[in-house]
Amino acid sequence: MKQFFLICFFSFAVQAHGNFFWNHIDFDVAMNTSKYQLEVWVTKEVFGIAGTVMLDFYRQLYNTNSPINLCGISGELRIPKVIHQIWIGGPVPDVFTHYIQTWKDMHPDWEYKLWTDENIHTVNLYNQKFYDETDSPGVKSDLLKWELVYQFGGVYVDMDFECLRSLDIFHHTYDFYTGLQPLDTQFLQLGAALFGAIPGHPILKHCIETIKDDWHFHGAPTKSGPVHFTKSFYKTAGKGGFIDIALPALYFYPLGCREKELTYQKWVDTGAFAVHHWAKSWMPPKYRLKKFRNLGNDILTESWND
Template identity: 30%
Template sequence: MFSRLFVFLIIFLSLQLQAAEDRKDNPLYKALPSIQSSVEELFNYTPEEKGFVVEEFRKSLAKNWVPTEENFFQDPAVILAEKRFVRFCQNKEKEKPTIPKLIHFIWMGSPPPDSVYISMDSWKKHHPDWEIKLWTDTEIELFNWTSDRSKLVFQSGKNWAEKSDILRFEILYQYGGIYSDTDVVCVNSFENLICKEISFFAGFESNKIKRFGRPLIGSAVIGAKKNSPVIMRCIDFTKSSEEEPTVHQHLRSGPGPITKASYEALELKAEDVLLLPCSYLYPLPWEMRLADVREIIGTIQKETLALHLWEGSWFDFYHPPKQVLP
């Protein structure tokens, strides 16, 4: 375990050096002091209270490093998400969850590095009796796609991230469970979250609208029942947006489809769809991804369930063209 943590620390520091120049020129980045600390702290973090902890929707959003944008709550879907979250927090747990106790990871193109197993270990720590599945090239080669079109979208993906976007939706649709990116660290149990009346959950990436016209829903952590209609809509949106190569990748795959699909479900008054405010799944803002480990730990709140480290070096977020969700 120590060797894995050491390798992860090297990877993490390499990412910091690689993006140092970009950080200097990025006006969104908040300068942080350099603190000598060890990455073990992140993986040995112990939550104050086990499981899902209720925090007010707007207070959760306000814990981001910048104030919530004034027009954030002008989006009708955000208001629906807030009302649904309030009702969810009042619900009682049921005996058998709709979302199965199964956690999926994807790694393609090369043998999984130790950092992948560190992420998996963090989930296993808080879910010792859950099944954990790592999808690699071997399993994917035998994967039974829902349609030839989905398989074609996967095969034509421009990078591993795009390929994993369509694959994560296909896996969740066919098996159900929780999908996690391999740069996510689990810091608390999802047990009593899925034991309430939900068939799908995801989380707001931040308290900002960014450059895409609507608050985005993240795709780094997604929970869904088998045959989820929301996930099927994600698959549909991914297949249709693949035909528009000029569309920014963040809209064409990942957050784009899941934002549209989950907002659509809320607008159709789906009572089993839950969108968590950002401190639950995305307490670390993208702009702080280069921070010292101890500063990163400082973003974890009592209600935080998982922490996305934003390791996607392929992501062209610094200078993308401004585009809006349709």
């Protein structure tokens, strides 16, 4: 196994062998918390925990486990270099072709796995009962992604995610990594559109085993998506000796869900690794941006809020 040496500076860390990059941004700057105090306050209504308490949890985890503070690690691979993506309900729409290619271009030596209606039957699902029960493509994708990464390890990425930089540094540093959504999503929550983990990680185990507890809720976000995911992460992250992190929004979600345009070079310059384009493919077309309205899955999305 090759050994890697991290060269660390105050504001960034660059790995001498391989494609490692890190630009350290203050947590609250990267979350823009000063602008979204109301959204932090509203968080308690969703999770029953004060938003400031949850914010402190994520801030402490970030400050403790930021790559700039983990320069003593060996650099050996922890998370498998596998990219998982899912599209069910027909052929992959052309609008996603460019985004898919960015992941392949930035990770030429990684395995790329696209899961579709044709090969998902090869996976034994713990929550097969719930998968068969729902007609919502969003819920089905959620159930699949938790179990795929739990079984195989690697990183899961939504189809509307564009890669800006290699994720090598995260796969050599962490057992689990993900990102917080921008606070313009109305409250403090993790994004479920990108996360990486070693096989069998307890965060995913908890996420999978507690689907039954949230199944009575309406809508993918609460039933199986980011709200459900946030609960599992908050209860499980950082325990048992695992190195886990939830990066503030700038790193994976530099484009807010209410923003219409991306200042592309700005986010590249500040250190973002990827950008989520908010296709909302699990919702009916009327809720999507114009370029994402013709995805060929309109009938499936009728049950989006069941």
